[in-house]
Amino acid sequence: ELKVEQNPLFLSMQEGKNYTIYCNYSTTSDRLYWYRQDPGKSLESLFVLLSNGAVKQEGRLMASLDTKARLSTLHITAAVHDLSATYFCAVSWGGATNKLIFGTGTLLAVQP
Amino acid sequence: DTEVTQTPKHLVMGMTNKKSLKCEQHMGHRAMYWYKQKAKKPPELMFVYSYEKLSINESVPSRFSPECPNSSLLNLHLHALQPEDSALYLCASSYGTANNEQFFGPGTRLTVL
Numbered sequence: 001e002l003k004v005e006q007n008p009l010f011l012s013m014q015e016g017k018n019y020t021i022y023c024n025y026s027t028t029s030d031r032l033y034w035y036r037q038d039p040g041k042s043l044e045s046l047f048v049l050l051s052n053g054a055v056k057q058e059g060r061l062m063a064s065l066d067t068k069a070r071l072s073t074l075h076i077t078a079a080v081h082d083l084s085a086t087y088f089c090a091v092s093w094g095g096a097t098n099k100l101i102f103g104t105g106t107l108l109a110v111q112p
Numbered sequence: 113d114t115e116v117t118q119t120p121k122h123l124v125m126g127m128t129n130k131k132s133l134k135c136e137q138h139m140g141h142r143a144m145y146w147y148k149q150k151a152k153k154p155p156e157l158m159f160v161y162s163y164e165k166l167s168i169n170e171s172v173p174s175r176f177s178p179e180c181p182n183s184s185l186l187n188l189h190l191h192a193l194q195p196e197d198s199a200l201y202l203c204a205s206s207y208g209t210a211n212n213e214q215f216f217g218p219g220t221r222l223t224v225l
Contacts, residue, residue, distance in 0.1 A: 042217060088154055088155075097160060097168055098143060
């Protein structure tokens with residue numbers, strides 16, 4: 001069965017500095033998603049990565065996918081307080097069933 | 113309309129109550145999903161409906177009973193729940209089930225006393 005691991009689980013960031021979250025998955029998958037979740041809220045879609053080498057950027061966040069290494073990264077540039085949230089990666093598994101397997105989540109806290 | 117809506121936002125129920133959660137989308141999506149999310153944990157898939165038929169049941173206890181009356185509506189009927197069932201219940205929809213992006217609703221925060 002597909003397993004998805006994220007690290008770190010918790011990241012205390014200083015404003016203005018750069019950080020990276022890693023997402024590893026255990027079996028071949030067709031696509032990978034990154035979501036943001038604020039406390040008590042639902043999931044906000046950030047990125048959909050469809051192919052090897054895919055890179056997407058939105059503001060201070062950049063996501064990339066290496067399907068050969070089964071690794072995705074979410075890079076944060078010059079962290080700001082507004083980015084404090086929990087970030088999940090999720091891998092689509094099972095083809096036609098569209099089953100999403102979520103990573104453990106990374107709680108980001110940006111300190112002034 | 114490009115969103116998934118869920119009602120109620122919050123629900124408190126006793127272990128002997130029967131209640132229902134409702135999810136609606138008007139995006140023409142033909143697949144709908146229920147997820148359960150405990151505090152500080154990732155969402156876990158419960159059920160998948162594809163073209164109004166149940167296609168996945170992730171070994172969910174029978175006290176949770178899903179229903180898909182039409183392509184826009186998904187219900188989750190609750191009966192004889194346990195306190196450990198308290199969680200955020202998220203509904204999602206996608207155009208189809210073949211690797212299509214899922215769009216999530218705002219969730220229902222359920223507390224079982």
